[in-house]
Amino acid sequence: MVQVAIIGYGTVGSGVAEVIERNAESIAKKAGQKIEVKYICDIRDFTDDPNQDKLIKDFSIILNDPDISVVVESIGGLKPAYQFVKDSLLAHKSVVTSNKELVATKGWELLKIAREQGVNFLFEASVGGGTPIIRPMHQCLAANQFDEIAGILNGTTNFMLTKMAREGLSFDEALSLAQQLGYAETIDPSADVDGHDCCRKICILASLAFGRHIFPDQVPTSGIRTVTTEDIALAGQLGYAIKLIGRAKKQEDGRVFIEVCPALVDRASQLSTVDDVFNGILVRSDMLGDVLFYGRGAGKLPTASAVVADIIDTVRSENIHQSLYWEKVDEDFLQDAAQDVCGHYLRVACADTAKVLEVAELVFGQLGRCESCGAYTAFVTAEQSQRDFENARDKLAALLPVENCMKVMPY
Amino acid sequence: MVQVAIIGYGTVGSGVAEVIERNAESIAKKAGQKIEVKYICDIRDFTDDPNQDKLIKDFSIILNDPDISVVVESIGGLKPAYQFVKDSLLAHKSVVTSNKELVATKGWELLKIAREQGVNFLFEASVGGGTPIIRPMHQCLAANQFDEIAGILNGTTNFMLTKMAREGLSFDEALSLAQQLGYAETIDPSADVDGHDCCRKICILASLAFGRHIFPDQVPTSGIRTVTTEDIALAGQLGYAIKLIGRAKKQEDGRVFIEVCPALVDRASQLSTVDDVFNGILVRSDMLGDVLFYGRGAGKLPTASAVVADIIDTVRSENIHQSLYWEKVDEDFLQDAAQDVCGHYLRVACADTAKVLEVAELVFGQLGRCESCGAYTAFVTAEQSQRDFENARDKLAALLPVENCMKVMPY
Structure with missing residues (x-):
């Protein structure tokens, strides 16, 4: 016994x-x-x-x-x-x-x-x-090298975003509902809605995947307070869902890029259908390709x-788990956010789609679809570095009232 | 070494x-x-x-x-x-x-x-x-009792059904394409399309989950040869995808019901979005609830x-895996197919929706939606035992030309 x-x-x-x-x-x-x-x-x-x-x-x-x-x-x-x-x-x-x-x-x-x-x-x-992820990563995927991890890791914010998408609730209404149901803290819900909970979890997964401890304060983290019902509607028209994503990606030079942010996920992707309080974690590795783990993230x-x-x-087990291990190193192995390459979603306070498209293409080059909803128009740019994107966005903002922007995930 | x-x-x-x-x-x-x-x-x-x-x-x-x-x-x-x-x-x-x-x-x-x-x-x-499932089941879910397993376990048929749904290919066209791409055997594709491969896999998962060996020849197995483009279109109109499902479920009396069949899966369910050659396995257990494992099923x-x-x-591991084990028992612990309780999809060769609904409601009681497509009308019944369903279906077939029927999965 x-x-x-x-x-x-x-x-x-x-x-x-x-x-x-x-x-x-x-x-x-x-x-x-x-x-x-x-x-x-x-x-x-x-x-x-x-x-x-x-x-x-x-x-x-x-x-x-x-x-x-x-x-x-x-x-x-x-x-x-x-x-x-x-x-x-x-x-x-x-x-x-x-x-x-x-x-x-x-x-x-x-x-x-x-x-x-x-x-x-x-x-x-x-x-x-309860969703298995740590053990599958270090045991079942032991023959693989990890390339990338991207997860919907916080059930509370995912519940809120689902309610905002399905029932048109505002952020504040969705938060009240989550608090009433006991999903979010009543006094200070910031651990969930500002992404800190998600940040801790992606730190754990990334540390395990890449063998070096990544501390939460090293991770650019933003939550879902800036996401509006209009963003969700426009993203939907463009073919995406908005999810709070924690992700970590190994770069070609061996460094790791890690961040937590609300982002657009293609409706054809498995991650986009992870709704309500559920969690979904996509793990991309060299031999196995993509696997996704899905289940109740709390309870x-x-x-x-x-x-x-x-x-x-x-x-x-009589012996200890050698494969569940990572070290603290002093050298800097995290990639700067400015170098991350992604497509971007932008929402502009202008209902004139043709005008927005014309001005935006001057700045960003050729764009795909452009969708409008009420007083707003939104579009998605081609992939470019964060630095280039921010320069272009600033140029656009000088010409049109840019209200919000978010990254578009490549999965 | x-x-x-x-x-x-x-x-x-x-x-x-x-x-x-x-x-x-x-x-x-x-x-x-x-x-x-x-x-x-x-x-x-x-x-x-x-x-x-x-x-x-x-x-x-x-x-x-x-x-x-x-x-x-x-x-x-x-x-x-x-x-x-x-x-x-x-x-x-x-x-x-x-x-x-x-x-x-x-x-x-x-x-x-x-x-x-x-x-x-x-x-x-x-x-x-390569998708982790055996080890997560016996190690990560070790504190749980398993209630049910349902999986899209054969990548070839899932690829074919996806092509039929997205591009309107017939079964024969989808099979040719799968053979050209090397997904299906050229000479005899029956292991895939007749469900035998899926059957072996659900036998392995069910044996592990319930601790007793279940042999493939004990499992009612049907493949996807009977699924038509019309079925896929009508199922889509009714809000479902058609998938080849292997499933095993523990009954209240402790016995296990197991089968392989093409079935309707609700579009809101995670399983319904497992497309192409991917596999998805839903595991339902007492403490954890539902988890889903998703990844490339072959390669x-x-x-x-x-x-x-x-x-x-x-x-x-210096010691052997005690939890990865099951026994052969002589007693009969499989539940008869006639007792399985499910909703059913029926397709009738009659374009007159009102008439089909009227006749079908005489036989099945009140129905939900009824959809028509070309010369066919389809609907979904309430849950009932396989025995009751077959009796009712025979009655309906005496009044209207019933062309196909399939189970509707509760997830």
């Missing part, structure tokens, strides 16, 4: 306890032995909780109990999660977490300690909720089931 | 040799040691092949060489693949294969031998080409990269 401690008894932590209890038999079969929760550590009181006998408040009990070989960290945030995880690994216990902030900022260090201690530090649930039981799969994995 | 033998030097076998050579460095890093191909066994001659020094014709050399710890079987079919794989396992060598026929018919026996010998029998590439390098990922896995 393996004894596990859960630290943090919120949504994910209580879900982990529930999954372990509900599927105990099949989990024992897969792990090769019974898995039991011995402690649940939380500073709060939970009266009348069925796990009363397991609840403790002092983390050092877990640290000093040699029977505990796996610690589940589901506190979230960095304080005190970082210290608890570090201490657990140093005490020769494997750690499983769903904490994306922890992995995105301290992953390299915790992976290093885990390797030195010969234990596992696993975090499948930190990206995509108590989905996330908890990914945590429990990691527990089973570490219980079963 | 680990030495590997490849048996069968066709598309997949030569792809495996290529992937191991091209990504040697990163593969060694992930596996923890260098992986080298020592032998390639094939009865054919390959003059001027760069791997000339490795080519042998006598399989017993591999069997008797203690340096070979992993055998890659890429011959295909049962003879002599089955005997070679069995002998390799009995000689205490792990086996990696892409052979779906072998796994679908002999999986239980080979898994049992592998377990007794303490070696691995891995077959990620047998389903979905030399994608398939080979999945084989190599299995080689890396078995090289790295």
Whole structure:
């Protein structure tokens, strides 16, 4: 029998306890032995909780109990999660977490300690909720070199964009609805709508894919506050959906370009049909080409089931996962945003399509379709570097009132 | 260093040799040691092949060489693949294969031998080409109980159906094109178009999901020969795409319903947008809900990269994969097709929509939309058991010329 401690008894932590209890038999079969929760550590009181006998408040009990070989960290945030995880690994216990902030900022260090201690530090649930992505990337795609990752990684903003597209809600209306449904934080929804959550997740995936830690503060990040119903309607007329995309791409010189931004995705692409609270992650690699992983990006039981799969994995594996690893390097291996090559969408406050097309073609050269909706006209440019695009956009803005622009994804 | 033998030097076998050579460095890093191909066994001659020094014709050399710890079987079919794989396992060598026929018919026996010998029998590439599905199912979803699996598992028929839908090709024209492009066999394309290939793959997934071997000859299987351009057009008008679906579903009494058939998939569903040669597999489980895996279902390098990922896995893992296992049982655990509950699509050779609707509602009760196209009218019934549906369909056929019917998938 393996004894596990859960630290943090919120949504994910209580879900982990529930999954372990509900599927105990099949989990024992897969792990090769019974898995039991011995402690649940939380500073709060939970009266009348069925796990009363397991609840403790002092983390050092877990640290000093040699029977505990796996610690589940589901506190979230960095304080005190970082210290608890570090201490657990140093005490020769494997750690499983769903904490994306922890992995995105301290992953390299915790992976290093885990390797030195010969234990596992696993975090499948930190990206995509329960949707498998971390393990497929480092195990199933182990024979591949990664070229690019692009994902719809935040369920809240994807729900909002879907509502804006399907029901014509404004950003504010969609945010209110997401808050009412508990998808977005009521007091400060910025982690979702300003792209920070998505940024942490693409950092984790890119670090794993390219072997070097990428920190969230290195990533140009913008959210969906600037996306209007008009943008969504015009993008639709042009054949695209608007999605909040986190993406990382290996350049020819070996450097990596990474960013988070709202972008246009072709309606023929699988990513464009990832709607509502679902996540979809496109992984492009040298041998395999494109694969896409799609599933519910959040939720108590989905996330908890990914945590429990990691527990089973570490219980079963006698050796540690060599392939789940990346390092911190000092050299600069990120490509400057100005060099990224993309097509661009522009929306201009002018209903005269012919005039917009004429002026825009003077600046951008030949364009494809041009669509108008109400007082606005929109079009998509050919691919060019961000630097060239910005110069051209500034020229256009001197001639016409440019209201918004977004990148067009090549998938 | 680990030495590997490849048996069968066709598309997949030569792809495996290529992937191991091209990504040697990163593969060694992930596996923890260098992986080298020592032998390639094939009865054919390959003059001027760069791997000339490795080519042998006598399989017993591999069997008797203690340096070979992993055998890659890429011959295909049962003879002599089955005997070679069995002998390799009995000689205490792990086996990696892409052979779906072998796994679908002999999986239980080979898994049992592998377990007794303490070696691995891995077959990620047998389903979905390079798209990860076997390992995510038994590792990432290990904390879940499976409810249902539904997949577009055959790239050739999916390419044909896509061409029929987009370009209005007939079945025969689409088949010719698939043959010209090398997607379908020229002499006998029945493995693809009659659903046998899809059947083997859903057998493998269902056996893994439900723990008991399901043999291809137990599965009601029909292919896409009966699907016409009119069906595709009418299904489109009704809001559906037509796809060849392999599906297996756990019933409330614990039994499993499994079948392969062309079916209507709602245009709002992720499965409906899996087009061309791509595969998409929907996995529904108790904790996680729906996840979908999408990628190229065939091709030399994608398939080979999945084989190599299995080689890396078995090289790295000191213990065998306990969770990748199923047994053969004698009791009958498959549900009879007559009990399956589904909505149905019917196409009638009558252009008078009002008349069709009136007659059909007498037989099926209230219906939703009814669409006509040329000389035909089509509609979709409410959900009912296959037995009830067939009775009603026979009644309708006595009144109107029913030309075709297909199931409507609930996803």
